[in-house]
Amino acid sequence: MGITKYFEEFELNEKRSTGGRTVTETDIVIHAGQSGDFFPHHMDEEWCKTQPFKKRIAHGTLIFTIAVGLTAAVINDVAMTYGYDRLRFVKPVFIGDTIKATVTISDKKDHKKPGFGLITELVEVFNQHGETVMVCEHILLVNKKVS
Template identity: 75%
Template sequence: MFIKKYFEEFELTEVRETYGRTITETDIVMHAGQSGDFFPHHMDEEWCKTQPFKKRLAHGTLIFSVAIGMTAQFINEVSMSYGYDRLRFILPVFIGDTIKVKVSIKEKKEHKKPGYGLVVELVEVYNQEMKLVMVCEHLLLVEKTVKA
């Protein structure tokens, strides 16, 4: 769905949540192939049994990619991704875990580019036990309705 939501229309009280998505072994294997990260933490079940978590865990970058993709519910024609800050992997995600994403508008501020503002979204990823597993800030460069 295409929308036009300008800088002035974002509210600090806005929150949206996604449906759940279960992380599978296929997700991990495909991400390893795409990223080149075949570390045993993700690929070697027997080795993982000797480690603190006792089982394979998903790549942090996989969880980041999937979670951000889950938030892509519409295309804002007057906004573009400016980047991500403060990315942290709080807890591991394992094969069979289901993640959900909560996005809150954290901050709005001016930007040096005339006619644009910066919207900061707080992205929180939770597992099926509602434990926080990942957090980051998504920066959006958004057009203003009134050009400076």
């Protein structure tokens, strides 16, 4: 869905939630192939049985990628990603887990370039049990209505 939302229209603590997405073995195998990360934590079920979690875990970068995709249901025509900060993988995600995200406007400030501002979204990703599995800050460069 496309919207046009200028810097001045964002409000601190404004929230939105995404739908869910179940992580599959196929997701993990494809991500391993694309990233080159074939570490046994993701690919070797038998080795994982000897480790603390006892089963394969999804790549953190896969969870980040899925989370970003979940949040992209709303596309702002006057904003673009400026970057991500403070990325943390809080708990492991396993095959069969369903994740969803909550996005909260956590900061708003002027950009050095006139006519633009920076919006920071706190992105919190939860599994089907409501446990936080990932957090990060998504920074948007957003046009101002008035410069």
